[in-house]
Amino acid sequence: MHAVILAAGEGTRMRPLTESIPKPMLPVADRPLVAHTADAAVAAGADRLVFVVGYEADRVRDHFGESYRGVPVAYATQDQQLGTAHAAAAAREHLDDDFVVLNGDDLYDEDALAALFERCPSVGAYTVDDPRPYGVFSIDDGQVTDIVEKPEDPPSSRVNVGAYHFPAEAADWLIEVDRSDRGEYEITDVLARVIATHDVSAVPVRRWLGVGRPWELLEANEWKLAELDRHVDGEVHERAELRGSIVVEVGATVDAGVVVEGPALIRSGADVGPNAYVRGATHIGKNAHVGNGVELKNTVVMQETNVPHLSYVGDSVLGERVNLGAGTQVANLRHDGEPVETTVKSERVSTGRRKFGVVAGPDAKTAINTSLNAGVVLSAGATTTPGESVLRDR
Secondary structure, three states: OEEEEEEOOOOHHHOOOOOOOOHHHOEEOOEEHHHHHHHHHHHHOOOEEEEEEOOOHHHHHHHHOOEEOOEEEEEEEOOOOOOHHHHHHOOHHHOOOOEEEEEOOEEEOHHHHHHHHHOOOEEEEEEOOOOOOOEEEEEEOOEEEEEEEOOOOOOOOEEEEEEEEEOOOHHHHOOOOOEOOOOOEOHHHHHHHHHHHOOEEEEEOOOEEEOOOHHHHHHHHHHHHOOOOOEEOOEEOOOOEEEOOEEEOOOOEEOOOOEEEOOEEEOOOOEEOOOOEEEOOEEEOOOOEEEEOOEEEOOEEOOOOEEEEOOEEEOOEEOOOOEEOOOOEEOOEOOOOOOOEEEEOOEEEEOOOOEOOOEEOOOOEEOOOOEEOOOOEEOOOOEOOOOOEEOOOO
């Protein structure tokens, strides 16, 4: 069975992290976000992966190649991002039987995907406390009877997670939908047609996360780092201390006086220390440098980024090639105890998190003794001045 994985979007809500990286290729534990979806699809029985690509497509192609984990890989290009049905329709030439469609920027529990692959047609259904922001299913005796988008009076607490097992004829229906009010071709219109003509099983999804905004990238890493088995293949100084579930890849270095409390991942080519403290669910990317007297807590540090000395960074996401000057300090907590707000698509929104630090885009640089307030976003290439307190986005 073919699995179509949607990975063409620009990820505008992830800006500035996606200035040069497609959202599905952002790092989650030891692989890109979309690779977790691909792995789950392969484990569930996919005999071919079809990636729908668009923005920065070569990043996806270079990672997956022509075969992934023994399964052939094909690519379809979505030149314009005009909705999920439009994206899936780009893969029609690769489809000749029933097929599965998955979002490349979502995380699913593998048991649910295995059940989804076994039942045709079927959809993934996840239970939430407040279903109003989602597509919500009406379900009768395990069968989906309707779907309604963002209802004020939801018919259930079971919501759509963007995981579909469609019958073969639905491949043609992908190009027969009309544009929605927001100007997109919605795959839920195809689903509605399948519901009207077939018995559609609601597959319970135990755990699911849509990764659309920077704090959700933190949450994704918290989830997947916790699943890593401890192994230490890199060089660790005898006076360093590793506690808990920690991965130190081949080619990584942990110097004297370093304390790492897992779950944590130190990727190939990265070096940590001396005398650094790493704790929480922390990802240190390839060829990154975390130096003397630095404390990292629950943070994603992407590849080739430097936090050289005497800095604190908590609950933050640092993009590629960021450089923090000596003494840079990140605030991650509001004094009033309210959730930290940050900027998404030019609007201040709540992260829903009591603790959230900063988002630094690729090539951002801080000067010595910079203080960054909770929720600040540094755009790609942004800089600060020595001793500056940054209270607003830069």
